[in-house]
Each structure stands twice: as C-alpha cells, then as structure tokens.
Amino acid sequence: MSVLTPRAAAAPRARATGRRRGKAGWNLLGLLVFAVMVFPVYWMLNTAFKPAKYAIDPNPHFFPWPVSLENFRRALNISDFWGPVERSLIVSAGTVVIGAAVGLLAALAISRFAFRGRKIVIVGILTVQMVPLVAMIIPVFLLLNQIHQIDKLSGLILTYLTFILPFTVWTLRGFIVNIPKELEEAAMVDGCSRTGAFIRVVFPLLAPGLVATSIYGFIQAWNEFLYALLVMSQQHETATVWLGTFTTQHGTEYAPMMAGSTMMGVPVVILFLFVQRKMAAGLTAGAVKG
Numbered sequence: 001m002s003v004l005t006p007r008a009a010a011a012p013r014a015r016a017t018g019r020r021r022g023k024a025g026w027n028l029l030g031l032l033v034f035a036v037m038v039f040p041v042y043w044m045l046n047t048a049f050k051p052a053k054y055a056i057d058p059n060p061h062f063f064p065w066p067v068s069l070e071n072f073r074r075a076l077n078i079s080d081f082w083g084p085v086e087r088s089l090i091v092s093a094g095t096v097v098i099g100a101a102v103g104l105l106a107a108l109a110i111s112r113f114a115f116r117g118r119k120i121v122i123v124g125i126l127t128v129q130m131v132p133l134v135a136m137i138i139p140v141f142l143l144l145n146q147i148h149q150i151d152k153l154s155g156l157i158l159t160y161l162t163f164i165l166p167f168t169v170w171t172l173r174g175f176i177v178n179i180p181k182e183l184e185e186a187a188m189v190d191g192c193s194r195t196g197a198f199i200r201v202v203f204p205l206l207a208p209g210l211v212a213t214s215i216y217g218f219i220q221a222w223n224e225f226l227y228a229l230l231v232m233s234q235q236h237e238t239a240t241v242w243l244g245t246f247t248t249q250h251g252t253e254y255a256p257m258m259a260g261s262t263m264m265g266v267p268v269v270i271l272f273l274f275v276q277r278k279m280a281a282g283l284t285a286g287a288v289k290g
Contacts, residue, residue, distance in 0.1 A: 051070070071256045071259035075256040075260040091157055095161060129170070155231055156231050163220070164221065172210065175209035183205075242260075246260060
C-alpha cells in the first residue's frame with residue numbers, strides 16, 4: 001500500500017486551483033471584450049435619453065438623468081423620418097426575399113448537381129466576396145445608369161444583391177451539403193418527386209440556416225450607406241443616409257441624432273427577437289456533419 005507524500009497530495013489541489021484561476025482569467029477577459037463592444041451602444045442610448053444640453057457637456061454623464069424623450073420628438077420633427085425608414089424597409093425586405101430565393105436555388109444546384117464548370121462557379125463566388133465594395137462603385141453606377149435604375153429602389157436592391165448573393169449562396173451550400181442525400185432518395189422511393197422531396201424533407205432542415213442567412217442580408221442592406229448615398233437622391237434617401245446627413249440650421253444636434261440612431265435600430269432588434277431561436281440553430285447547424 002503506497003502512501004502519498006504531502007507534496008504529492010497537494011499537487012492535484014494546485015492543479016485544480018490553477019484551472020480555476022485560468023478559467024476566471026478567461027471569464028474576466030470575455031467580460032472586458034463584451035464591455036468594450038457594448039459601450040458604444042450604451043452611450044448612444046444614454047445620449048438619446050438625456051437632455052440635449054448634456055450631450056456635449058465636457059463632464060460626461062454616464063447615466064441619462066433626468067430621462068427625457070425630447071430628443072426623439074426633435075428627431076422626428078427636424079425632417080421626414082418615416083419616409084427614409086419606409087424606403088429602407090422596402091429595400092431590405094426586397095433584397096432578403098430575392099437573395100434568399102435566388103441564393104437557395106443556386107446553392108441547391110451547386111451542392112446537389114454535377115455540371116461542367118461547377119468548380120469555376122464556386123471559385124467565382126469566393127472571388128467576388130474578396131472584392132472590396134468600394135472598388136465596384138464606378139462599374140455599378142455605370143451599369144445602373146445604362147439600365148435606367150439610378151434613384152430607384154429597384155436599382156438599390158440590385159446593387160445590394162451583388163454583395164449579399166455570394167455570401168448567401170456560399171453559406172446555404174454548406175447547410176445543404178450537410179443534409180444527407182439519402183433522405184431525399186428515401187422520399188423519392190416513397191413516391192415524392194424531386195421537388196416534393198426537397199419541400200417536405202430538405203427545406204424543413206434547411207430553414208434555420210435560411211433564417212440566419214436572411215438576417216445577415218437584412219442587416220447588411222439596412223445598414224448600408226455608401227451605395228445608398230451614391231445611387232439615391234435626397235428626395236429618395238434611405239434611413240442611413242438620412243442619419244448620416246443629420247444637420248439643422250444650428251449644425252449637428254448630437255442628442256437627436258442618437259435618438260434617430262436608436263429608432264433605426266428598433267426594426268433589427270424586433271426582427272431578431274422574433275427569429276432568435278431559428279437563427280441560433282442556423283448558426284450551429286452546419287458545424288457537425290452527419
């Protein structure tokens with residue numbers, strides 16, 4: 001029968017203590033990163049709800065006291081707010097619907113069918129994703145001008161599809177590849193057509209990934225500024241351009257601007273709350289195959 005020395009007996013406790021300290025250190029680092037990322041959003045809300053005179057105070061107030069809604073009323077009264085928001089909703093929703101439909105069909109073709117040039121298509125999708133959006137400004141503007149889509153919501157939707165579709169196709173392809181073909185084949189043996197097998201078997205499994213991809217496309221289209229500023233006139237500006245050109249006869253009023261930013265974030269937050277479970281499932285659905 002062996003007897004542990006005091007040093008040998010203390011070694012497991014030391015290792016357990018070291019693991020706890022290491023875990024505590026990582027947790028502290030995670031909280032620090034979280035605080036750095038969330039602080040700009042908190043400061044936007046803080047500025048939106050406190051009186052305007054405190055927005056540019058040299059001594060910052062870290063809590064919005066007294067709480068005031070005057071900045072929201074001021075933002076709504078300075079210029080048209082609901083017009084740009086409505087146009088942004090139309091453009092974002094149109095981009096998501098068209099992008100999801102076209103991207104799903106393209107991803108299905110790439111992942112399920114073998115055809116000549118398939119690898120070239122995949123490489124082309126990856127290549128397009130690596131091109132900076134700024135580099136495509138002049139070609140996109142010239143193309144939209146030729147097809148008479150300047151200062152039109154349809155032209156802006158086409159523009160957004162150029163950088164949302166490649167991501168949609170590539171992401172949905174990963175989800176479809178991880179769905180076994182045997183499920184479709186079994187449904188077809190039971191009498192389903194290929195379309196019926198896709199609708200009844202593949203699509204329900206693919207729905208979380210489609211939701212996650214659509215949310216990404218909606219956020220990208222909702223927050224885009226550069227192309228909306230280039231393509232659309234002031235009479236048809238979107239919400240981001242309205243916010244970016246937020247000026248009055250007194251200059252830039254930062255408190256109403258933060259109130260406008262807060263109101264712009266509401267549609268995205270509401271959409272996320274409705275589909276958060278589907279989105280969480282979609283983000284992890286392609287992590288493990290089988």
